[in-house]
Amino acid sequence: MLATRLSVLLLSAVSYAFGHVVSERRAAPHSPGHWIAAWTSMPQLTESANLPNPPFNETGLVFNDSTIRQTIHVTATSPHIRLRISNAFGITDLPITTVTIAKPFGGVPGIPAIDTTTLKTLTFSGSPSFTIPNGALVVSDPVDFDVKAGTELSVTIFLEDGQVTNDITSHPGSRTTSWFTFGNQVSAANLTGPALQNVAHWFFISTLDAWVPKTQRTVAFVGDSITDGRGSDTDKNNRWPDLLFARVHSSHDTALNTLAFANQAAGGNRILADGLGPNALGRFDRDVLSQPGVKYVVVFEGVNDIGVAAPTQAAQQAIGDAVIGALRQFIVRAHAAGLPIFGATITPFSAPGFDASVQAYSSPVREATRQRVNSWIRTGGEFDGLIDFDAVVRNASAPSQLRGDFNSGDFLHPNVAGYTAMANAFPIELFKQFEDGVDGWA
Numbered sequence: 001m002l003a004t005r006l007s008v009l010l011l012s013a014v015s016y017a018f019g020h021v022v023s024e025r026r027a028a029p030h031s032p033g034h035w036i037a038a039w040t041s042m043p044q045l046t047e048s049a050n051l052p053n054p055p056f057n058e059t060g061l062v063f064n065d066s067t068i069r070q071t072i073h074v075t076a077t078s079p080h081i082r083l084r085i086s087n088a089f090g091i092t093d094l095p096i097t098t099v100t101i102a103k104p105f106g107g108v109p110g111i112p113a114i115d116t117t118t119l120k121t122l123t124f125s126g127s128p129s130f131t132i133p134n135g136a137l138v139v140s141d142p143v144d145f146d147v148k149a150g151t152e153l154s155v156t157i158f159l160e161d162g163q164v165t166n167d168i169t170s171h172p173g174s175r176t177t178s179w180f181t182f183g184n185q186v187s188a189a190n191l192t193g194p195a196l197q198n199v200a201h202w203f204f205i206s207t208l209d210a211w212v213p214k215t216q217r218t219v220a221f222v223g224d225s226i227t228d229g230r231g232s233d234t235d236k237n238n239r240w241p242d243l244l245f246a247r248v249h250s251s252h253d254t255a256l257n258t259l260a261f262a263n264q265a266a267g268g269n270r271i272l273a274d275g276l277g278p279n280a281l282g283r284f285d286r287d288v289l290s291q292p293g294v295k296y297v298v299v300f301e302g303v304n305d306i307g308v309a310a311p312t313q314a315a316q317q318a319i320g321d322a323v324i325g326a327l328r329q330f331i332v333r334a335h336a337a338g339l340p341i342f343g344a345t346i347t348p349f350s351a352p353g354f355d356a357s358v359q360a361y362s363s364p365v366r367e368a369t370r371q372r373v374n375s376w377i378r379t380g381g382e383f384d385g386l387i388d389f390d391a392v393v394r395n396a397s398a399p400s401q402l403r404g405d406f407n408s409g410d411f412l413h414p415n416v417a418g419y420t421a422m423a424n425a426f427p428i429e430l431f432k433q434f435e436d437g438v439d440g441w442a
Contacts, residue, residue: 030080030142030211036218036293038076038147038210040262041171041202042228042269044277045089050172050201056180057166063203064162067185070155070178070202071109073237075245076218076260077149078210083122083140085157086206087132088286089169094132094204096124097160100186101145104154110177110235112191112198114154119187120145137206147210149249149260155205156186172276173228173267174202177235200234207262209292216258217295219431220288222280222330223265226347227300230267231408231415238416239263243423248431255432262291270304271326272319281326289337296431297334299327300344300389303412306369307349307361320369324376331382332442340434343383345374345390350400351411359411367400384438385430392425393418 051057056066083101087094099122105113122140124130132138147153177200181193221227221241229239241263248256264287268276277283280301288297302323309319327343334341350367351358374390377383393414395401402411406418414422 033211033213034293035082035209036076036212036216036260037207037220037262037291038074038078038081038218038260039072039208040264040287040291041174041206042264042266042277042283042287043086043088043169043206044171044266046168046170046172047276048166050170051166051168052180052199053197055195056197060164060166062163062166062168063159063180065182066159066162066180067183067191068157068159068178068180068203069112069114069191070205071104071111071176072153072155072205072208073109073176073242074147074151074153074208074210075149076210076212076216077147078212079144079146080142080211081145081147082142082209083155083205084137084207084209085132085204086137086169087134087204088137089167090134090163090165091167092134092163092165094163095159095161096130096132096138096157098128098158098184098186099140100156101143102154102156104152105189107152109152109237112179112196113189114156116187116189121186139209142211150246153208157204158184158186160184169204171202171266173225173230174200175229175232175234175239176200176202178202207291210260212258216260216293218260218262218291218293219296219298220262220264220291220294221298221300222284222288223300224269224304225265225267226303226413227263227265228267229419231413232419233416238419240414240419240422243420244426247423247426248428251428253432255435256428259431260293262294264288268304269301270308271301272305272322273308275304275308281329284330284333289333294339295437296434297330297339297341298344298387299330299341300387302327302346302373303349303361306346306366306373309366311363311365313365316365316369320372323373327377328382335438335440335442338437338440340384340430340438342385342387342430343377344387345377346370347389347414348394348400348402349412352398352401354400361412384434385427387426389422389425392421
């Protein structure tokens with residue numbers, strides 16, 4: 001009997017001790033709140049043209065013994081952050097050796113220099129190294145690091161053994177300069193070396209989470225190259241969502257100036273078919289519903305579906321019907337998660353005279369499809385809010401074309417003036433109108 005009682009007491013003591021240790025680790029000091037996405041890039045398979053140049057790209061091996069330094073634009077103020085690194089499209093393991101974060105020198109985006117007084121090393125499940133299986137992602141442990149909305153953060157990754165494949169995960173349309181060199185330079189004030197290269201792509205990084213009060217949430221944007229910022233300036237953060245972010249954060253209303261933004265757009269993206277990245281319907285769960293803290297969804301897609309479909313009556317009738325059906329699916333899925341969803345009209349994409357040699361999408365039949373889809377977006381009554389970008393940027397005397405002063409030169413993508421007009425025309429009152437969400441009915 002005594003032995004039994006001693007065994008029970010010993011087991012209870014051990015259980016308490018282990019439970020106490022786990023509890024203490026879980027209850028690390030932090031303010032009440034929750035995680036939200038404070039920066040994102042849509043992971044996609046890197047095309048051969050967007051892989052790093054040799055010597056960082058060899059046959060069956062990328063970034064061997066390489067340090068990669070990248071800059072991201074943070075959209076939330078927080079004392080605690082964590083980073084997600086994606087191997088979604090890698091077909092082999094991605095062995096991460098070390099990752100550091102720091103503020104870029106002078107707060108300037110797209111440079112290889114950092115302020116070393118702010119340098120911190122990230123850990124993953126308690127270790128500075130982690131091997132990410134193919135198709136997976138890893139979330140870093142939370143780290144105490146003060147970030148401010150609208151400022152930059154440098155992320156530096158060292159891959160001692162590289163990734164043994166040429167199929168890697170990246171986001172080619174970063175509009176932000178990244179740097180890479182040989183050797184472990186994650187703690188270096190400035191990357192150096194004779195092989196030092198730079199390119200406007202992001203590699204492997206996919207989300208920055210910020211710990212914020214529970215009243216603060218994220219707006220997720222689903223889009224193509226227009227939302228990804230084609231036609232904007234590299235290292236200037238002047239895509240239309242960036243400019244909208246600056247606009248809402250200049251507000252004195254805390255319901256607006258605490259919103260974080262998650263840009264989940266990619267060049268060439270389509271709603272219904274894979275192309276440059278997975279189709280938008282297929283990635284909606286990953287890029288929107290699974291992101292922490294999302295409260296609102298903005299969908300601005302469809303131009304590439306219409307533009308890639310053949311310019312025949314039959315093909316355009318079919319793609320127009322399919323795009324409308326797909327937009328309805330976005331609405332149903334967002335509402336099922338209690339999220340309000342706002343739809344943007346498709347902007348013009350035709351050259352003068354519908355000259356396809358100037359802009360390949362140019363076609364009067366495709367233009368008719370654009371008008372039909374836009375009519376449904378405007379009058380269908382299914383989106384919770386309308387963003388009429390078509391009305392903002394179209395040429396009043398030639399509605400199938402962009403305004404001349406908003407044309408980046410390809411008759412498809414607006415320039416910074418066009419993006420500014422789009423950001424200024426966005427009905428930000430929608431965020432207040434739907435701050436309590438939706439009831440989940442279709």
